[in-house]
Amino acid sequence: MTDQEAGRVDRVVMRDIRKRYGMVDALRGVTLRVGPGEVVGLVGDNAAGKSTLMKVLAGAVVPDSGEIVFDGRPVSFASPKDARELGIEMVYQDLALCDDIDVAGNLFLGREPRKAGGMMLDVRKMHADARRHLDALNIRIPLTDIPVGGLSGGQRQAVAIARAVTFGPKLLILDEPTAALAVAEVETVLELIKTVSAQDVSVILITHRLQDLFRVCDRLCVMYEGTLRADLDAQNTSLERLVSEIVAHDEGEKEGRRR
Amino acid sequence: MTATRTGTSQRVVTTRSARANAHIGRHAQTIAIAVVLVVLLIFFAFSADRFATTGNLLNLLRQIAPTLVVATAMTFVISTSGIDLSVGSTVALSGSLLAIVLQHGWNPTLALVAILALGALIGFVNGWFSSYQNIPPFIVTLAMLSIMRGTALRATEGYSTPIDGDLWIVQIGQGRIAGVPVPAILAVIIALVGWLVLTRTPFGRYVIGLGSNGESLRRTGVNTRKVGLTVYVLTGLAAAIAGVLIATRLSSGSSNAGTGFELEVITAVVLGGTSLFGGRASMLGTILGALTLGVIANGLVLLHVSPFYVQIVQGGILLLAIFANSKVWARFGAIRK
Numbered sequence: 001m002t003d004q005e006a007g008r009v010d011r012v013v014m015r016d017i018r019k020r021y022g023m024v025d026a027l028r029g030v031t032l033r034v035g036p037g038e039v040v041g042l043v044g045d046n047a048a049g050k051s052t053l054m055k056v057l058a059g060a061v062v063p064d065s066g067e068i069v070f071d072g073r074p075v076s077f078a079s080p081k082d083a084r085e086l087g088i089e090m091v092y093q094d095l096a097l098c099d100d101i102d103v104a105g106n107l108f109l110g111r112e113p114r115k116a117g118g119m120m121l122d123v124r125k126m127h128a129d130a131r132r133h134l135d136a137l138n139i140r141i142p143l144t145d146i147p148v149g150g151l152s153g154g155q156r157q158a159v160a161i162a163r164a165v166t167f168g169p170k171l172l173i174l175d176e177p178t179a180a181l182a183v184a185e186v187e188t189v190l191e192l193i194k195t196v197s198a199q200d201v202s203v204i205l206i207t208h209r210l211q212d213l214f215r216v217c218d219r220l221c222v223m224y225e226g227t228l229r230a231d232l233d234a235q236n237t238s239l240e241r242l243v244s245e246i247v248a249h250d251e252g253e254k255e256g257r258r259r
Numbered sequence: 260m261t262a263t264r265t266g267t268s269q270r271v272v273t274t275r276s277a278r279a280n281a282h283i284g285r286h287a288q289t290i291a292i293a294v295v296l297v298v299l300l301i302f303f304a305f306s307a308d309r310f311a312t313t314g315n316l317l318n319l320l321r322q323i324a325p326t327l328v329v330a331t332a333m334t335f336v337i338s339t340s341g342i343d344l345s346v347g348s349t350v351a352l353s354g355s356l357l358a359i360v361l362q363h364g365w366n367p368t369l370a371l372v373a374i375l376a377l378g379a380l381i382g383f384v385n386g387w388f389s390s391y392q393n394i395p396p397f398i399v400t401l402a403m404l405s406i407m408r409g410t411a412l413r414a415t416e417g418y419s420t421p422i423d424g425d426l427w428i429v430q431i432g433q434g435r436i437a438g439v440p441v442p443a444i445l446a447v448i449i450a451l452v453g454w455l456v457l458t459r460t461p462f463g464r465y466v467i468g469l470g471s472n473g474e475s476l477r478r479t480g481v482n483t484r485k486v487g488l489t490v491y492v493l494t495g496l497a498a499a500i501a502g503v504l505i506a507t508r509l510s511s512g513s514s515n516a517g518t519g520f521e522l523e524v525i526t527a528v529v530l531g532g533t534s535l536f537g538g539r540a541s542m543l544g545t546i547l548g549a550l551t552l553g554v555i556a557n558g559l560v561l562l563h564v565s566p567f568y569v570q571i572v573q574g575g576i577l578l579l580a581i582f583a584n585s586k587v588w589a590r591f592g593a594i595r596k
Contacts, residue, residue, distance in 0.1 A: 060478055081480030096478055098471035100538035101464070109468060110479030112461050120459050 009072040011036045011171055011202040012088075017056055017066030026052045027063065028226040034171065037200040039193060041213035041234065043246055044223035050206050053223070054173045057204075058090035059083030071170070087170030091160050091177055099149030103141055104130035106148050107163050133166040137192060153180040161189065171202045178209055190216050210239060224248050288532030289544040291583060295576070296551045303558035310561050317440055321508070323553030324442035325350070325501035327546065329520070330527040331453035332497035334545045335490040336396075337528050338457070340470040340537025341389060343491060344400040346498040346524060348407035349381050350517030353502030355411045357428075358420035358512025367428040375499050381407065382495020383488065390487030400491075404521070411514035419513040422506060432507030442504045449497070454542035466490060470537020526577045527552055551576070 012034050019027040027049050034040050042050050055061035057068065059077030068075050070086050077083045080090075097106050104127045105112075113122040113129065130144040139158040141151065148156055157180055164172055174193070178186045186209075193216045197203050205217060213220055214234060222230040222245040230245040304311040329346050336343045353374045360370045385403055389396035422429060434441040457463035465486045468476040477483045501520075506512040529535060530551060531544025555576070556569045 058478075079480060080478050084480050090478075092478065096472065096475040098468045098475055098538070100467055100471040105464060109464075109476065110481045112464060114461065121461060121464060123459070 009036075010034065010069070011038070011071060012057065013067075013069040014053070014057060015067040015069070017053065017063050017068075019052055019056065019061065019063045025226050027056070027066075029066075030223070030226070030228050032221060032228060034202045034204060036170075036202055037197050038219065039197045039203045039205060039217045041217035041220045042204055042206045042223065043208075043210065043213065043220060043242065044229075045246055047225075048223040049226040050223050051175055054090060054175055054204065054206060057083065057171075058088055058173055060090070087168070088173070089164035089167065089169035089171070090173040090175065091164045092175050097148045097156055097160055100147055102145045102147050103134075103151070103159055104144040106159055107133065107144075107166065109163070111167070133162055137162050137165060138188060154182055154185040157181055158185070158188075161192065165192065165196060169201060171204070172196060173204045173206075175206045176208065177205070178207060178212060186212065210242060213242075214239070222246055286532075286541075288580070288583070289541045289547065292530050292532065292544055292547045292551060292580070296547055296554065299551065299554050299558065303554065303561070307558055307561035310558055315557070315561070317438070317443065319553050319557045320443035320446070321440035322557065323549050324440070324446035325504045325520070326523055326527055326552065327446040327549040328449050328504070329494065329497045329501050329524045330545045330549050331450045331542065332490070332493040333524050333528050334453065334531075334533050334540055334542055335457065335463075335466050336494050337525070337533050337535060338466050338470045338537055338540035339473075339487055339490055340535070341396040341487070341490065342400065342525070342535075343382075343385060343396065343494040344521045345381065345385060345403035345407055346494055346501070347517035347520035347522075348404045348411065349378055349495060349498035350502040350505060350520055351514050352381075352407045352411040352414070353378055353499040354506030354516050355415045355420065355512040355514050357503055357506050358422050359414060361422055361426065361428070362420055367426050371428060371431075371503065374503060375496060378495045378497075378499020378502070379492050380495070381498075382492040385495065386488030386491030389491060390484045396491075408514070415512070415514040417514060419511045422510045422512065424510055428503075429507045429510055432504050432509070442508065445500070445504070449500070450542065450546050454546075457540060457542050462486065462489070467538060467540060470534075470539075472538075523552060523573070526573060530577060530580050 010033050012032075014030065014032045017027050017030045017032075018025075030049065030053055032040075032042075032053065042054070044050050052061060056063045056066075059080040059082050062078065068077070070088075075082075075086060083090075098109065101109065104123075107130045108126050113125040114120060115122040115125075127144050134141055134144070137158075139155075139162055141155055141159070148159055151159070157177065161174070161177055164174075177189050181189065190212060193203055193205065197216075203216075205213070207213065217234040220230075220232040220234050220237060220242060221228055222232070222242070224246070225248075229248065232242065232245070300311075309315055329350075333343060333346070356377065357370055357374045360373065361367060365373075381403065385396070385400050388394045388399040431441055431445075436444060457466065465476060465481050465483070468481070469483055469486050473483055476486075498517075502516065505516050527548035528545050530548030531546070532541045533539060533544060552573055555572050559569050559572065560566060
């Protein structure tokens with residue numbers, strides 16, 4: 001979507017990121033670069049380290065070592081709040097919604113509109129804003145005052161994505177956003193990704209639905225056992241090539257491990 | 260977008276029913292406890308002569324004031340899926356120490372502030388271990404229950420300490436404003452503030468979120484540990500207030516006050532429909548739950564039933580409420596965990 005001019009500053013560069021959990025090396029020195037407005041597909045088999053890498057970028061996991069440069073400035077995140085303040089939003093695989101809180105409350109969780117000098121929730125504004133945001137994203141949830149626990153899986157995912165998108169992030173990380181969705185809802189999400197990236201928002205998309213990647217991605221980064229194995233141009237890469245990189249085989253038996 | 264349009268009508272129907280279910284489910288237990296309360300009120304009004312008198316009802320409010328104050332705070336703790344078992348001991352310790360320091364000639368205002376600060380400190384310790392050190396609050400507060408009761412016994416050597424009736428501080432427990440007992444007024448104000456905080460402030464929202472999906476809340480950047488600690492400070496503070504209410508009402512601080520108080524408070528909260536698993540809370544339900552317990556105790560005494568039956572009836576009602584909670588209301592989606 002966006003040309004990567006040589007002189008243009010990358011939106012984010014992660015350099016030599018390492019993270020170990022006990023005896024498991026989750027990340028063994030990963031370097032990842034994303035340009036402004038670029039859509040990068042992050043793929044890899046289960047336990048390749050995709051989610052951990054993205055949690056590092058979102059501030060939910062503190063890496064053991066490594067460097068993150070955001071908009072040309074070195075940054076470090078002690079909490080998701082730090083990452084969020086820079087404009088990094090993440091939609092987690094496990095949805096991360098509070099089932100007992102209503103749609104509007106989940107959309108604004110952690111940054112509710114307030115009144116009375118910040119003491120009280122501005123519930124009316126919250127519902128009005130929620131309605132406006134959902135409509136702007138073509139997300140069809142008629143009522144914003146029902147607990148999200150009462151919604152369908154697709155609706156819940158839509159709320160989770162809307163939560164991230166509606167606050168104007170610079171970098172949006174989507175972890176398996178389409179895994180639980182019906183076909184029509186997948187289309188909506190892919191359209192949403194295109195719309196967002198056209199507004200110069202960078203997107204990192206983690207998915208196992210490889211066919212989605214070629215529809216929206218500029219680059220495809222393949223992870224394998226805690227390392228970045230390949231950085232491919234989405235335009236000039238075949239599905240076969242991608243699959244063989246994911247399973248770390250040169251040729252053959254490539255479909256075997258996928259499903 | 261075109262694809263979602265085709266499913267619109269269908270989806271509106273499902274969400275309407277979802278909303279209906281959610282609303283019934285959310286309020287079913289509060290409605291149920293309100294019905295139980297009304298039935299009990301009618302029953303006692305007809306069976307006990309002096310029950311439905313203004314004097315008795317005001318007296319009833321004064322009796323349940325300590326329970327209501329602590330139950331308000333306990334609603335926050337239980338909403339985070341925590342529990343505070345130490346409130347009964349904190350009541351005993353704060354009442355005893357209040358009487359002791361007053362006997363040593365402390366200024367009553369200073370003594371009051373010191374006792375409330377002590378309660379908050381006890382809550383802080385509970386909260387620090389539970390929230391920052393991730394030790395199960397059941398264990399932490401069980402240990403504090405023992406420590407605080409022991410401290411109260413040690414401080415008083417087991418004797419009750421009288422409080423001078425001429426001090427202004429006894430008005431907290433015994434005074435009346437326009438005929439209404441001060442403890443009742445205090446309890447109602449605290450319950451209303453609690454309701455406002457739980458339903459209308461970001462903090463209340465985070466308390467529910469912490470009990471519903473704490474990890475989700477943490478990822479949005481909320482300091483969940485601080486929220487988790489604060490709710491225990493609230494119960495500690497509320498328990499100290501209850502201790503002051505009880506000691507000043509009786510004009511005496513006793514290390515045996517508040518025995519089993521924590522269970523009465525938890526019963527009131529759970530009766531009201533707040534889920535022990537967190538995430539679902541009803542402050543109105545807590546108020547109704549506390550009233551129900553008070554009406555049972557008061558009514559049975561007026562009927563000259565042995566006071567020993569009070570606990571049996573209260574326990575039976577709790578069991579019934581939990582049973583209804585998990586078996587009957589679950590049908591409306593009230594329980595999701």
